[in-house]
Amino acid sequence: MEKPLIYISRKIPSQLLEPYQTQYQFRMWDEEEVPVPRETLLDEVKKADGLVSMLSDKIDEQLLLAAPQLKVVANLAVGYDNIDVSAAKHRGVVVTNTPDVLTETTADLGFALLMATARRIIEANNYIKKNQWENWGPFLLAGSDIHHKTIGIVGMGRIGEAVARRAKGFGMSILYHNRTRKKDAEKMLDAQYAGFDELLQKADFVVSVVPLTDETRKIFNKNAFEKMKDSAIFINISRGATVDESALVEALKTKQIRAAGLDVFEEEPIDGTHPLMELDNVVCLPHIGSSSVETRTNMIELCLDNVDRVIQRKEPVTPI
Structure with a gap:
């Protein structure tokens, strides 16, 4: 047989x-x-x-x-x-x-992306590679603090909770938005439930960990970016189609938000000609969230x- x-x-x-x-x-x-x-x-x-x-x-x-x-x-x-x-x-x-099996690894990558974007790690590395480091200045490549800031996690599933655990270690205040409230997560992580708009308005870091559904498709659009702080940093480790990329590009160009770190895109793969790749305040990765x-x-x-x-x-x- x-x-x-x-x-x-x-x-x-x-x-x-x-x-x-x-x-x-x-x-x-x-x-x-x-x-x-x-x-x-x-x-x-x-x-x-x-x-x-x-x-x-x-x-x-x-x-x-x-x-x-x-x-x-x-x-x-x-x-x-x-x-x-x-x-x-x-x-x-x-x-x-x-x-x-990939929860913790993806959360590692998500928090690494948040840190690299906030502290301008890629820019700083390229600064030396391009032989631009000639002097020191008090605000040379100054980024954003992470510790004791407010993180807003959109999608409090397994990966969202794992990101929250890492944020807790940095003394961050944790807001989250989810289809259903997670009382256990609130108790364990000292996380606070917030409406989507409230989260956008209060968070210093907005992290997307939502699945792609009809409800979440392009949930991060022009209206959403306008609600964020102009100092906010947006991180996406969920699905590219949860974001209106043209609206994100505009928000980054006009300094509506400070920066973005992205592991996923509307159409993959992207290359160096993609509009997001032309911006210094964006860190782009080739969908490697679970890649260990x-x-x-x-x-x-x-x-x-x-x-x-x-x-x-x-x-x-x-x-x-």
Whole structure:
């Protein structure tokens, strides 16, 4: 009897497949940084029982129709806005993601991005690289303090709470906005619930950790930036489409807000010609929130475990 086939849409370390080699056949796209072409993906899933997908892969009705044997899609991310979950459910395909394992790593990155933006770390490094450091001045590359400021976290899920824990260590006052109040988080972190507008008006740092939904799409728009302090710093580690980028560019150019640190963008990847890259008061990263060796390994292992369990007719660890 032929072993079930699992297709992996990006190159991963082959040793991670070793525990499953006796049970499954594996096929894999042979590039780590280049997404699998749509035509190739549609062809590869024709006989696949399981699919390990990336956020860059569109898992829609067309793909599901092309994959009559498909039983499970394991998305290598917490987010899953690349997947038509309703269509998958209709066809009996289980969809899973990778929550929890990347929480602390993403929060590390988010707070590092906040600190780099506030203290102008990238500018300062480039200042030396460009041989511009000739003298010292009392306000040379002066940034913003982080300690004892007010952080406003929009989206108090696992990652939001992890960011709040880090903020607490800096003696920051913590405001948060969420669809539902988190009484446990309020007690544990001394966090205070605030309406969205109130948070925008009071926070020195506004951090977006919301999932992308119809309600959150472009929630950070011209109106939102106008409500922020002119000294405010905006950090986005959620989804690029939660931000109206043209409004953000305008807010940064006109000093409506002081600065921004971004790990995600409306359309990815971006390059050096993107309008945000032309601004000195922006730090841009290539969507590396969960990118540590340990965490990415754990995410892949969780995906493979989910695929294995579904094919073995067991409950997956992290179903959507």
